[in-house]
Amino acid sequence: MYEVSKVVKGEEVSFKHPSKEFYKAIGGEEGMKALMYDFYDIIYESDIAHFFPQDEEEFEAVKEKNTKFFIQICGGPKVYESETGGMNLDEFMIRLHDDFSIYEKSRYEWLGCMEEALRKVKIDQNIKDDFWAYLESFSKLTVNTFSDGSVYYAKYNRGQ
Numbered sequence: 001m002y003e004v005s006k007v008v009k010g011e012e013v014s015f016k017h018p019s020k021e022f023y024k025a026i027g028g029e030e031g032m033k034a035l036m037y038d039f040y041d042i043i044y045e046s047d048i049a050h051f052f053p054q055d056e057e058e059f060e061a062v063k064e065k066n067t068k069f070f071i072q073i074c075g076g077p078k079v080y081e082s083e084t085g086g087m088n089l090d091e092f093m094i095r096l097h098d099d100f101s102i103y104e105k106s107r108y109e110w111l112g113c114m115e116e117a118l119r120k121v122k123i124d125q126n127i128k129d130d131f132w133a134y135l136e137s138f139s140k141l142t143v144n145t146f147s148d149g150s151v152y153y154a155k156y157n158r159g160q
Ligand code: HEM
Pocket: 048, 051, 052, 053, 062, 065, 066, 067, 069, 070, 083, 093, 096, 097, 100, 102, 106, 107, 108, 110, 111, 134, 135, 136, 138, 139, 142
């Protein structure tokens, strides 16, 4: 697996947004859509499938919104902006995950699905690594439940 460091409860998380190089290399909006739809197809077969809507239409809506988010976060057009109700995009995305009890194990599985999808994409590895660095760090902020049953929401700072 690509490198994944562990979540340490109480530790502040730093992350930076992916560079626009990834967005360009993947092929803009269409390329991002292909990647994210493949990713969700993999999710659907994974151990974290139960987190996601089982209804086909609802699942489709999540795929679409997810695609829009990644287009925007990677420096493409701001197609997700209308979803956030004016909230900061990072904060909005972290808080959206508060509704689910996400353990480190679920994050690991999520990252594994993303890795599987990314491996099929033939782009420069350095560009992929930069995108991965964002996923690896930001995903720590979606983890909110620990093996002792405690709930904790990490602090974070966005680097440059
Ligand atoms: C880099 C880390 C992550 C990013 C950027 C991310 C991003 C997203 C986005 C964009 C959406 C759709 C938001 C919308 O409906 O507008 C979403 C939904 C969701 N994500 Fe994540 N996610 C991440 C990690 C995770 C992890 C580790 C899990 C673990 C299970 C997870 C579980 C979910 C669930 C359950 C939903 C909602 C599905 C629903 O609406 O019913 N995410 N995420």
